[in-house]
Amino acid sequence: MRNLIKKLKNFLLDNLDIVLFVIIIPMKLIKFDRLIYPEYTHYKLIIKPILSSTICALSIAVIFKNKIRTRILYILDIVISILVIVDTVYFRYFKDIISIGVIKNGVMLGGVKSSVTSLISPYDFLYLIDVVLLIPFLFFYRRHKRYELKLIFRFALFFILVIPAGYVNGKTIYKMSVSQPNLLKTMYNKVYINKFLGTLDFHVLDLYNVTENKISNSKRLSKDTENTIKNALNKNEANAPSSMTGLYKGKNLIMIQVEALQQFVINSKVENQEITPNLNRWINKSLYFNNFFYQVSSGNTSDAEFLANNSFYPAASGAAYYLYAGNTYSSLAKEMNDNNYYTAVLHGYKEGFWNRNVMYKAEKFKDFFGEKSFNINENVGLGLSDKSFLNQSFNKLKSFSSPYYSFIITLSSHYPYDDTKGYGDFNVGDYEGTLLGNYLKGIHYTDAQLGTFLDKLEKSGIMDNSVVILYGDHYAIPKDKINDLYDFENIKNPTDLDWYELQKVPMLIHFPKDQYKGINSEYSGQIDLYPTIANMFNLPQNYMLGTDLFASKNRNVIFRNGSFTDGNVFYVSWTNTYYDIKTGSVIPESTKLKQEKDNALTQLEYSDNTLNHNLIKKFTVKQKK
Incomplete structure (x- = not known):
């Protein structure tokens, strides 16, 4: 032993x-x-x-x-x-x-x-x-x-x-x-x-x-596969003309992408104070989409830009702005250029961040006004304050020759919202010292700067000749801090459906003279922005996966992880579960829902194949021949 x-x-x-x-x-x-x-x-x-x-x-x-x-x-x-x-x-x-x-x-x-x-x-x-x-x-x-x-x-x-x-x-x-x-x-x-x-x-x-x-x-796709993808991307025939078709051809387009702006702050109060009083006011003067989702992936802000300007899904892994900067695009800027527009991006951060200085050239923007183009006279958060940035951007807009497309990206409300300079006196009550409380302060500050900027556009007369689109780029509250948001929204026993319903971001379109103001409750996402703009400005709709918000109904909003919603049912891919949106209850998979799930994966595959094989370059070369 x-x-x-x-x-x-x-x-x-x-x-x-x-x-x-x-x-x-x-x-x-x-x-x-x-x-x-x-x-x-x-x-x-x-x-x-x-x-x-x-x-x-x-x-x-x-x-x-x-x-x-x-x-x-x-x-x-x-x-x-x-x-x-x-x-x-x-x-x-x-x-x-x-x-x-x-x-x-x-x-x-x-x-x-x-x-x-x-x-x-x-x-x-x-x-x-x-x-x-x-x-x-x-x-x-x-x-x-x-x-x-x-x-x-x-x-x-x-x-x-x-x-x-x-x-x-x-x-x-x-x-x-x-x-x-x-x-x-x-x-x-x-x-x-x-x-x-x-x-x-x-x-x-x-x-x-x-x-x-x-x-x-590195292997070539079959001709049949390429033709199938090309037909799926061609929206000229798929989108029937609508009441908005060509109405704003020749008008300026001012598109504002707001850092970490989520919908839950809109028309909400904390300690009896409006969190976004200026956006609330402008929403009442605009067409507001209250079921609009961000669709970003690992690229976050850059993915939102990519979706809005190209109507393709983000990369399956990594950021499209890095992986596909050498591709050919039929982007919004490219089509605007072809219609004699001046196109420019304005962003107060480093030009090379997210590979923007390379990607904007691929997307055919004529100018990129980055950090070096602004006087960095006040910092909030990561860099140039929204107050200074939007004031300087307004002066630049006044110098642009019409018609123009200006793409404006804000910065101050960037995670982790720990710089309270200029807005620290906003009372967030019990949320003081929390990430959510800091965010509410941060977005309240950005709201004030956006209000000033939009008011200037109106008073200067620029809005009379412009369509202004404003939307949030991605979520603000990470999942590990979501309980504070559930508490803020008074959500008890939250489900994955509750999580996804909180992933909406504001999107408004302001037309000259406050025309068409109201609320559109169609479920939609960032990928639908370009087709909608193309319809209004009478641009070609040859290579895009989104759909025109004014000409299409009952679209599916597809997310990079395979989740999707048709406005009635929400499919959450990570648990392979379907939810009835009205009741919040889990429902079994039907033949129709299985087809919708398969279609979501097919759309993502079309996007990936187009980007991985640079198919737009191939398609446009064939067109020229």
């Missing part, structure tokens, strides 16, 4: 690095899985892929001799820990899992240091505590003489570990591919994948898909 105990003790000591790895890594991965799905308690589903992926990583290390094996496992622990921390921080803000496409864009996120640092919690570094504690263990462990297996036995051990672990992983992935066709290929719902496969499997799949996509994108 003593001999057996001694042998067992020596065996454990010889393989203590393996034992610790198999215990510590799954604990970290399960903890992260609990973060993204706190209500998800059935560990029996997630523990299998997490353990099998951990063992697959371990199997590589066992090929090497003991000392090298221990170092490899320690390095893997560090890498996986850092990966989980990055995933955690990214999820707090984006409600998504980081991918290779996003990492490629990481250099552009560096300019928003305050946003990133505010998301990091000291508790996140607990993932690294074992890495520190294991340092003395490694120092003493290397002195321990361990039994060394021969190379042939180490390879045998590799196969003994990797074959069953790979089988479990493969079986889990296969089950997901059957229940959610196209999910693993498109990776459109990263959170759902991570929920069932775990972080390691997700990132391996992401790497595989990026590699496979590069290979497949």
Whole structure:
């Protein structure tokens, strides 16, 4: 018995690095899985892929001799820990899992240091505590003489570990591919994948898909596929003329994209004060779309610009402004140029941020007035204050020759809303000191500057010859702070439907002399802006996926993760659940709803294929011939 105990003790000591790895890594991965799905308690589903992926990583290390094996496992622990921390921080803000496409864009996120640092919690570094504690263990462990297996036995051990672990992983992935066709290929719902496969499997799949996509994108699409996509993009025949067709040809277009402006602040009060009194006033003078959604993905603000100016969906992973800056576009600016308009972007931040200085050229804007074009005389938040920016922008607009298209992007109400200069006296009551309270102050400040700017446009007479479109770019409150918003909205026992209904952003169109003022309750999204403008200004509608808000009814609003709504039903992709919007109840999938879900994925695929293969360039070259 003593001999057996001694042998067992020596065996454990010889393989203590393996034992610790198999215990510590799954604990970290399960903890992260609990973060993204706190209500998800059935560990029996997630523990299998997490353990099998951990063992697959371990199997590589066992090929090497003991000392090298221990170092490899320690390095893997560090890498996986850092990966989980990055995933955690990214999820707090984006409600998504980081991918290779996003990492490629990481250099552009560096300019928003305050946003990133505010998301990091000291508790996140607990993932690294074992890495520190294991340092003395490694120092003493290397002195321990361990039994060394021969190379042939180490390879045998590799196969003994990797074959069953790979089988479990493969079986889990296969089950997901059957229940959610196209999910693993498109990776459109990263959170759902991570929920069932775990972080390691997700990132391996992401790497595989990026590699496979590069290979497949290098291959030409069939002519039939290209023609199908071309027909889907051609809206000239699909959109019947409406009462707005061509009415504003020759008028100026002023489009204002407002940073982090969400609909819940419109016509709302805190401590008996209007949060957005100026926008409320202008909404009453405009046509207001009260069921308008942002459709951005990892590119956030840049994605909103991309949707509005090109009527294509954001990139499946990463930012379109970075990935597709070399493409050819039939953009709003390009078509305006062809109709003798002057086109310009005005934004008070760094020209290279989000690759704007490159992308705006691809979209054929004639001028880009960035940070260097403004007098940086007052800062609020990330950079030039909205007050100074909009005052200087107004002066620039006055110098533009009509007709013109000016695309204006605000900045001050950018996350994390921690600069209260100029609006700190706005009383937010119980929300003082919270992210929501800071946001309410920030958007109240921006509202005041927008009110002044719009009033100037009106008093100067510019509005008499202009159509003004104003909309929010993306959400303001990250998912980890959503409970304060639920409280603000008095939502009890929130569902995913409640979450999505809060993802609406204001969108108003102001016509000269306050014409057509009222409310439009059609469900719509940012991808529909360009087709709507094209209709009003009598521009071609050859290459776009959105639909004209005045000529189309019963459209589907599709989101990058595969969720969609037709105004009656809301499909939430990450739980594969349908909600009746009126009752809030979960409903079963019908044949019609299944077709709508498949159509949503098809639309996303059309967008991805067009962008990945630069099809608009091919289509326009054929047209010229």
